[in-house]
Amino acid sequence: MMFLLLTAAAVAAADVEPPEFYAGNDELRGYLLEAAEDNPVLLARYETWRAALERIPQVTALDDPMLSYGQFVQAESARARFAVSQSFPWFGTLRVRGDKAAAEADAALQAFFAERNRVFADVKQAYFEYAYLADAVLVTEAQLEVLEYMEDVVESKLALGLANQDELLRVSIEKAQVRDRHDGYLQNKPARMARLNESLGRDVLEEIPWPQSTSLPPALPPAETVLARVEEANPDLRTLEHLLESRQRDIELARKQGYPEFTAGLEYLAISKPRQMRPDRISADNLATGYRLLNTFTGRTPFQPVDTAIDAYGLATSREPMNYSDGGDDEILLSLTVSVPLWRKRIKAGIEEARLLHRAAEHDKRGREFALQRSARTAVFEVEDALRRYRLYRDTLVPQAAQTYESLQSQYSTAAGDADFLDLLESVQTLLSFELEQVRATRDAQVAAAELEFLMGGPWTPSGETPAPAKEGVSDQQATDRINVKQREHNETEG
Numbered sequence: 001m002m003f004l005l006l007t008a009a010a011v012a013a014a015d016v017e018p019p020e021f022y023a024g025n026d027e028l029r030g031y032l033l034e035a036a037e038d039n040p041v042l043l044a045r046y047e048t049w050r051a052a053l054e055r056i057p058q059v060t061a062l063d064d065p066m067l068s069y070g071q072f073v074q075a076e077s078a079r080a081r082f083a084v085s086q087s088f089p090w091f092g093t094l095r096v097r098g099d100k101a102a103a104e105a106d107a108a109l110q111a112f113f114a115e116r117n118r119v120f121a122d123v124k125q126a127y128f129e130y131a132y133l134a135d136a137v138l139v140t141e142a143q144l145e146v147l148e149y150m151e152d153v154v155e156s157k158l159a160l161g162l163a164n165q166d167e168l169l170r171v172s173i174e175k176a177q178v179r180d181r182h183d184g185y186l187q188n189k190p191a192r193m194a195r196l197n198e199s200l201g202r203d204v205l206e207e208i209p210w211p212q213s214t215s216l217p218p219a220l221p222p223a224e225t226v227l228a229r230v231e232e233a234n235p236d237l238r239t240l241e242h243l244l245e246s247r248q249r250d251i252e253l254a255r256k257q258g259y260p261e262f263t264a265g266l267e268y269l270a271i272s273k274p275r276q277m278r279p280d281r282i283s284a285d286n287l288a289t290g291y292r293l294l295n296t297f298t299g300r301t302p303f304q305p306v307d308t309a310i311d312a313y314g315l316a317t318s319r320e321p322m323n324y325s326d327g328g329d330d331e332i333l334l335s336l337t338v339s340v341p342l343w344r345k346r347i348k349a350g351i352e353e354a355r356l357l358h359r360a361a362e363h364d365k366r367g368r369e370f371a372l373q374r375s376a377r378t379a380v381f382e383v384e385d386a387l388r389r390y391r392l393y394r395d396t397l398v399p400q401a402a403q404t405y406e407s408l409q410s411q412y413s414t415a416a417g418d419a420d421f422l423d424l425l426e427s428v429q430t431l432l433s434f435e436l437e438q439v440r441a442t443r444d445a446q447v448a449a450a451e452l453e454f455l456m457g458g459p460w461t462p463s464g465e466t467p468a469p470a471k472e473g474v475s476d477q478q479a480t481d482r483i484n485v486k487q488r489e490h491n492e493t494e495g
Helices: 002-014 026-038 040-059 093-159 165-187 189-200 223-233 235-256 284-298 305-316 344-413 421-456 476-494
Strands: 020-022 066-071 078-088 262-271 275-277 322-324 331-338 473-475
Touching (some): 093 235, 093 421, 223 421, 344 421
Antiparallel strands (some): 066 078, 078 262, 275 322
16 A cells, blocks of 8 residues: 555656666666665655655644633632633635645655665666676786786797796786786775675675676767756756745745634633522511510500511511522633734744745755756766777777787797787787776766766666666666565564
């Protein structure tokens, strides 16, 4: 599920088909897949993007409602107060916040793609440097065999009196120099392995076999096509585009600070019920009523039926409790609070700040475009220059140097030959130099091509054809699939 989500996000974010990264052999393809799975920097960018996605539901949600309770201490009529309130920003604020977070998540995704491209370029460059070292070792070993053969020839001629001791010493010196160069290449092997191991996410001390042979990169498209591809597909530029979108959302949010926010509230007020009171002593009215009834019963005053009944009822109910009206029914209050954005100077300053940051991001993007175009043109030159040198050494200089050596060697080996020993030794040195320059040109072309592929966001083809088949490359889906498999294994281990 995560793999499908990542692939869909990649296509939606880049608006182009996921690139197929070129690999010249199955070994390099396997290294690229391994780097996609284990490189810690790439995994860090992947987790950063996933964290940015989790930011979206946070900023699009309302603030938590507020619940409050109050207890009256001295009031006789009220006992407690319960209130709940919810704040609401101005209309559209949550949507703009979500758009800003989505743009930042897209920028994080493009940063992940840029890091993926950089990791692949690092793996390729380390691999080609290691391959150059292997080729240089082979060249010097072959040269040592030539020098050993020359040494045998000189010794044979020396035994016949046709050569002198100086010639044998010169061959020994040249042989010692070539062997020292060969040993220097071998001594550099652990450092080259360490660099490749680092790119793959391995222990730097792990042994790596010599690389397999790889083909040279295809011919470059026109420079205009390269620059257009850089502008279209380079993830660094796409990252800055999404950051520009985020800055634009900042301007909208700053403007919305000039509108009020609302807070809706509901309050419940608990009111005390009416109290009942019982007289604690006999009042003067009760005493007067009793006196009148006594006079009536003793005949001192005439009997009045109505007055006597009223006095009797009043005296009989004088000790019953009475309601004390200091309470009533509970109250419910609905409230609406509106903020007043009165200080316009602060709001205008916030809008201007957002605008300036947006302009700064535009300048950053433009400067990055210039830098990438310059780097792309430099990489194009380096690829073309290296391929030119490779063809020169492969087709002309190395064959001619080999032919010259073979001719001089044949003449020197025969007694009738008149070839000079110094010319023969110089031809050996020239052949070694040309062969090393040929493998160096091969390395330079492959390293520059890996850098150009990084800048272009993917491989190129000679005339706009479909890139190399999947079996010869590493696709965006395959690379991200490896990361998700690794993440699932990590989660299962922690679980």
